[in-house]
Amino acid sequence: MKKILIIGIGAGDPDYLTVQAINALNQVDVFFVMDKGVAKEKLIALRKHIIERFVTDDGYRIVEATSPExxxxDVEYKxxxxxxxxxxQAIFERMIADELNDAEVGAFLVWGDPSLYDSTIRILEAIxxxxxxxxxYEVIPGISSVQALAARHRVPLNLIGRSVEITNGRGIAGGFPENIDSVVVMLDTHDTYRLLADEDLDIYWGAYVGTPDELLISGRLPDVMDEIARVRADARRTHGWIMDTYLLRRRNGV
Structure with missing residues (x-):
């Protein structure tokens, strides 16, 4: 029977790979890589660097396919x-059928952790x-951008005895959630934190966390939000894409 490994490879630093992930990499016959275009070629290069660095046997194959956009x-987001x-899913099915032989192991290398804001598990489950x-198929957890962000800013994600919410930009567009002290926001393409300028919040923002291009800004939201927006826009123009995450926290708790 064919086997697929969904391997979390961390937020960008090859040193974020766990021992379990490295062991999993060394079981793989075929690495499936989705090409997202010239602007994100660094992401493919880093995947290949991880494979070359940690895989001890050169008998593997790399199969690339163009990722749909x-x-x-005006179509609804969902x-x-x-x-x-x-x-x-159609691309995954074709690669599994055509590129992976019986009894071989294939792998998808997922940024961060496969369980958080990634569809690879859902797609393979559907197939x-x-x-x-x-x-x-098997899932190998990884260091998420959320974990890396907190570590780089040297802060815990939650206050003592309190919960933390993980959402996207749409999740805070209507205001900061009630009865929550700490909110992690991923996939915010519209600088939605600006809508919360009147709230008494601190922000811990990071882009390309764990990579040589890493950017970190923190402080009271009204004091640093313009700087974040400017740095974010400049970085997006420079690299052609941006991968950022931020933590918002009430300064005095609920």
Whole structure:
């Protein structure tokens, strides 16, 4: 039977790989890599660097496929994501069928942790339930950008005895959540934190965390939000893409 490993490779620093992830890499016959275009070629280069650094046997193969893009017109967000995942599923099915032989191990290398804001698990689960492809799969956890952000800013994610919420930019567009002290925001393309300038919040922001391009800014939200917006825009223009995360925290608790 074919086997697929979904391996979390951390937030960007190759040293973030766990021993379990390194052991998993060395089981792999075929690495599946999704190409997201010239702007994100660094992401493919880093994946290949991780493979070259940690895999001790050179008998593996790397199979690349062009990743589809999410529609960004007037289509509803969830509908656009569902369409994107269906397109990815078709590509995954083709690669598993055509590029992975029986009894071989294939792998998808996922940024951060596969359980957090990534669809690889859901896509492979859908393929498995479809019944047309006979394979088993396993998930190897990784260091997420959330963990890396907190570590780089040297702060805990939550206050003592309090919970933390993880959401996206849309999740705070209507205001800071009630009865929550700490909110981690991922996938915010519109600098939504600016809408919370009247709240008494601290922000801990990071982009490209764990990579040589890492950017970190923290402070009272009203004091640093313009700087974050400027640095973020400059970085996006420079690199052609941005991967950022931030923690918002009430200064005096709920």
């Amino acid at each position: 999410r529609r960004r017109d 509908a656009a994501v569902d369409e994107l995942n269906r397109d990815k 498995s339930h479809g019944g047309q492809h006979d394979f088993d």
